[in-house]
Amino acid sequence: MEKVTIRDMSDHDLDGVYLLEAGCDPVPWSVSALKYELENKESILKVALLDDTVIGYTCIRTLLDVTHVMKISVNPEYRRNGVGRLLLTESIKLLRTLKPGVKYVTLEVRESNYAAITLYDNSGFKRTGKRINYYRNPVEDGLIMQLDLSIVSG
Ligand SMILES: CC(C)(COP(=O)(O)OP(=O)(O)OC[C@H]1O[C@@H](n2cnc3c(N)ncnc32)[C@H](O)[C@@H]1OP(=O)(O)O)[C@@H](O)C(=O)NCCC(=O)NCCS
Numbered sequence: 001m002e003k004v005t006i007r008d009m010s011d012h013d014l015d016g017v018y019l020l021e022a023g024c025d026p027v028p029w030s031v032s033a034l035k036y037e038l039e040n041k042e043s044i045l046k047v048a049l050l051d052d053t054v055i056g057y058t059c060i061r062t063l064l065d066v067t068h069v070m071k072i073s074v075n076p077e078y079r080r081n082g083v084g085r086l087l088l089t090e091s092i093k094l095l096r097t098l099k100p101g102v103k104y105v106t107l108e109v110r111e112s113n114y115a116a117i118t119l120y121d122n123s124g125f126k127r128t129g130k131r132i133n134y135y136r137n138p139v140e141d142g143l144i145m146q147l148d149l150s151i152v153s154g
Contacts, residue, residue, distance in 0.1 A: 001050070001078065001081045002050060002051070003050075004048050004049065004050050004055070004078075004081070004083055004086065005048070005049045005050075006046055006047070006048050006049075006086050006087060006090045007046065007047060007049070008044075008045065008046060008047075008094075009038060009045035009046060009047045009057060010038075011035075011038065013047050013054055013057075014031055014034055014035060014038075015031070016047075016053065016054030017034055017047060017054055017057045018030070018031045018034060019054070020054055020055070020056070020057060020073055020075055021034070021057075021071070021073060023075070023076070024073040024074075024075070024076070025071075025073060026137045026138075027136070027137055029071065037059050037061070037070070040061065042061050042062045042063065043059055043060065043061040043062075043070070044059070044060050044061075044091055044094055044095060044098070045057065045058065045059045046058050046087050046090055046091050046094075048074070048083045048086065048087055050078065054075075055074060055075040055077075055078045055083060056072075056073060056074035056075065056078070056083045056084065056087055057071065057072075057073060057087070058071060058072040058073075058087040058088060058091050059071040059072075060091050060092075060095060060105070062095070062099055062102055065101055065102050065103045065104070066102065066103065066104045066105075066106055067095055067099070067102050067104070067105045067106070068105075068106055068107060069088075069105060069106070069107035072084060072087060072088060072116070074087075079115070084116075084119050085119060085122075085123065088119070088123055089123075092105060092147075092149075096149065102149060103148070103149055103150060104146050104147065104148060104149065105125075105146070105147040105149065106128075106144065106145065106146045106147075107120065107125070107144075107145050107146075108131060108134055108142035108143065108144055108145075109142060109143050109145060110135055110140050110141075110142060110143075111130075111140060111141050111142070111143055112140060117143065117145075120145050120147075123147065124147050124148075124151070124152040125145040125146060125147045126145065126146055126147075126148075127143055127144070127145055128144050128145065128146045129143075129144040130142065130143055130144060131144060
């Protein structure tokens, strides 16, 4: 695949990210929800671009000393090219710089989402629990996974 650029998301990316979001998530965030996150000082949003087109994005949000992976999506046409891993790595790298006091990165993931679970497993996240019927459309349990930043380098 040609060169993919990862950079901070800006207002100009809102439409492109919304299109991606609507194509990837059964419960997509609206443009105004995305805008809210962009304006939230506790959130870090990154986009992956190929020829100026948004092909992936991620949003992580911090509450006290824990950061939550809110969203990570890659356009289905460009999956398995390392874009998801790059987005996650770059977001956590910036998090460590901006918020050195953060101890854990946590997330929920559908139990059936093998691709995402494998990405998180291979990025150092550990399974720490389960939320019963956490997801809707369709209803499904969510695995809770957590990355201990004091153990993982980077
Ligand atoms: C999860 C997601 C973001 C991964 O994006 P991606 O760009 O395809 O991931 P990468 O190519 O960076 O993969 C990194 C690693 O994750 C694992 N992985 C990713 N997709 C996988 C799959 N379909 N099957 C098995 N392992 C997979 C592999 O270990 C892979 O490394 P490798 O290719 O060297 O083996 C993408 O599948 C996606 O957008 N899914 C829909 C949205 C979603 O479910 N988000 C997560 C919500 S919690």
